[in-house]
Amino acid sequence: MLHKVKVTLFNLLLLFFSFITVFPFVWMLVSSFKSNSEIVKIDGSFWPEHFSLSNYLNVQENFHFMTMFFNTLLIATVVTVCIIYTSSIVGFVLSKYKFKGRDQLFGLILATMMIPWAVTIIPKYDMMMKFGWIDSYAALIVPSLVSGFGIFLMRQNIMTIPDEVIEAARIDGASEYYIFHRIIMPMSRNAISSIAIFQFLWVWEDYLWPYLVINTDTKQMISVGLAMFNGQYSTDYGGLFAATAISIIPVIIVYIIFQKRFMEGIAGASVKG
């Protein structure tokens, strides 16, 4: 009996924390069905008096919101895939080959993680202008093809793969490329999925760089689009709530669908080395 009470209380506490975690989302979602005048009303109520979908319909009309959503999905996917590949192959070379300056190179890669964006952003912007990449996706993809974090994670992971596996393949006459693609990559599935999750999220919420390099509305990323929408329609709270909901809800749905794999990925990647 006492145990039951304990369990209930304990879980109520967890529920309370869950409430704190989700109430901003719930409030936003509920408010997005209110009219503007109802939102700004002093001492208004939590639930909408008149349930209306017009905020959502207007967002689509005024703004290329879904376009931006798919742009971001696309760029995030492409960047993530590229980074997975570059991280794995560099991680493989760094962990399974010995050469002069290897440790220094790895040190350099680790050091890149400490470089604040503020240091490189001005010269990088300058470079994009010289390359003529402004307002093109090349500016979003090419400078982010290599990730220090990804390489670090992959190196730690591939190091745990026994050398015998590689040696055996070599004796069978497998080329280095075959070994990497057919043996190392499949064996690092866990690490790959955790990189995928983090990287996707980082691209998804990146603001500053796309803000600087992309100008056309229909090419813009969703974070920037949302901020622009706020600047442009700052008077239309209903629309803003709806727009924000649109930019958040799909991610949450995707997350809920994939959350099992997601957790396994993180668990697999957790703190090795």
Added chain:
Amino acid sequence: MMKKLLSSFLVLSMIFVLAACSGGDKSVSGLKKDDKPDKGMKVIGDHVKFDPNKLVNDGKPISIELWTWFGKEVFQKQADEYQKIYPNVKIKVVNQPWEDYWKKLPLQLKGKDGPAMFNVHNSYHSNIINFMAPYDIPVDALNQDYIGVQPHVIDNKVYYFDYGINTGMFYYNKDMWKEAGLTDADIPTTWDQFRQVAKKLTKRDADGKLVQAGFNLNGDGYKAMIAGLGYQKGELLFKEDGKTVNFDNPTTVENTQMLLDLYNKDKVGSPDFGDDSTKSFGNGQTAMVYKWGWMQGELKNNYPKIQWGVFRTPTPTNDVPFAYDRYNGESTPGINKNAAKEQQAVAQDFLKFMLAGNDFVKDFSFATGTFPAKKSLANDPDVLANPTNKIIAPNIERYIWPGAFPSAIETVSDKVFQDIFYNKVNIKDAIKSGQEQMEKDMSNSDFTSVESKYKFFSER
């Protein structure tokens, strides 16, 4: 199965990305070739002329961008009409919010893919002037059609000029005015009267919580007012050298104290009520705000239900002041000298189209609450009937122009406002550090004040 799907999705996205990587949006698809130079139309304009009967870009399809932070629909209307005459031209009007606009535009102009045309605000003169191409219109013709072009002539060339003048005034909510038992006779002309009216327009609930502010300057109110209020007492915004800002002086302190007292002593508003005075007025929670002409367009577009009127900024006494307020010009678009030659040529032609006719200046003047500088509009009944113009017109000579001073003055004023009203910093200290910050931010500027050219300058 899953693997196949995934990989085909990846291949597809790669193709899409590669296609999208091919640079800026210069799409001319859907544009026809134009081979009819004779449009059968009359030449437009008095001295600045636009002759429609020709081919633009040799009739080949071309597309240009025009950037603005305001009045997209005004530009769009002009673009639509121009495109009707020249079906081979596409003018894409791109709107960016004010803050983003000034962060992105200068950097864009520096590259070769920037917009061929862009709306100009003269407080950002030094950031963009190096990227502007001179107008392909004789200066004499501009001078004959517009007042006030001369100050914008640089080495006998014009890069942009002011198509009209704009200033600040008070907007009031007519319904609240009536509800408080006020009539037109109660329109305040002095600050003391203003305080009394503001008190009557303030409402609180049973707990004493503010529910309607009589006056609200939160957001941009202080920075817009403080640069103009000094003139009422004959205090200039710049020191004698015309270069050093004159912010830290007893008049600024006094005026700031007056505004603070409205909140603290008269309790007609609060820094915490209605975060943004524009929205608060638009949402019917504030009775009076100080705004410039653009508020007219804002109210029309976003808050059509509000019944509003305007009155001239009150003065310390009923005597005629040194100046009622400062004014500033609203500028014509600029042309990007780094854009492709063909694009610049189209932009120049489109510019002539806008400046030769009356519609652009008129529409834009209404959208920004500006008194138009085009001579052919001086007696236009619509212009004269416009409420904000009715306020400015009778005393137009009593408004002073300090010149297109750098935006740093407004930006720093805003910090000073927050320090005093929110951080409770002592007024004198806040203004003193404001002066230092302004001097620092303007150290690279080559701005010189033109206050001494004011008609009543000697009255000081």
Added chain:
Amino acid sequence: METIKGRNNIGVKADVKHKNRNIFTLKNIVITLLLVYFAVFLIYPIGMAFVGSFYNWNPLNGTFDFNGIKNYIDVLGDKLFWTSMSNTMIFSIIVIVCRILVGLLLALALFSKLARFKTAFRTIYYMPTITPLVAVSFVWVWLYNPQFGLINDLLGVDINWLKNKDTALGSVMFMTTWKDFGYATIIYLASLMSLPDDCFEAADIDGASGWNKFWYITWPLLKPTTILVAVTSLITYLQSYIQILVMTQGGPGTSTYTISYLIFDEAFVNYKFGTASAMSVILFIFISLLTLISFKLTKERS
């Protein structure tokens, strides 16, 4: 760097000799490409920023004049720079501590045998972390709104959270903790699950109390995780910018300026690329030092 090298030596056992003398081996191609990439997108920009920090640099009017260490003198003598630095430090330290505390607490709770619906709770706790920062910053701006925000209603108070210098930075920190604690929870949870069971069993046999068990067994075992969370958080938070941009714009006055916000302001609003570069070089040195120190400290202790 010492630590990094030290670690590598342990892992170097995997030396694979390759026999073919072909220079187009996988290794050579990868290393060459990587070095080229680094040279273009890292070394060059960093060098440029470093050089630029000694110049009066305005890209708009083409100014690029050498002026020695004047930028550094200006920056170090600027009150706003130090305000921003101290705000950044306060922000980082408090948010890191809160993130670790809340994250660890909830991870322990979810790990406990008392917890039910673990997957559901886990999913919910991680939700803020996967939503874009720009979006949630806006949501919180509205939550904090004194007129129609929910927070004042819930707490029954009347505070202008983001416009009051005593609450503004704290409000942003609260939002950031809310957004980020889920990451710490998941990481802790993952490493709790991978801890060897026999440690706990031994403790159970000894009859150790819950607190003792945590303090003498779990906490030391979780140390590498804590370091990971702390260091990655430190690097992220020292560069925080978006929350400030969306929620306070550095205000009221200058009371929530962070160093990255200041750098962006200086570069892309005032176009003083020279002083902005000087600030970012200082920030870089600062971050490197802090990271090195934290690695050194953990190495000594372990």
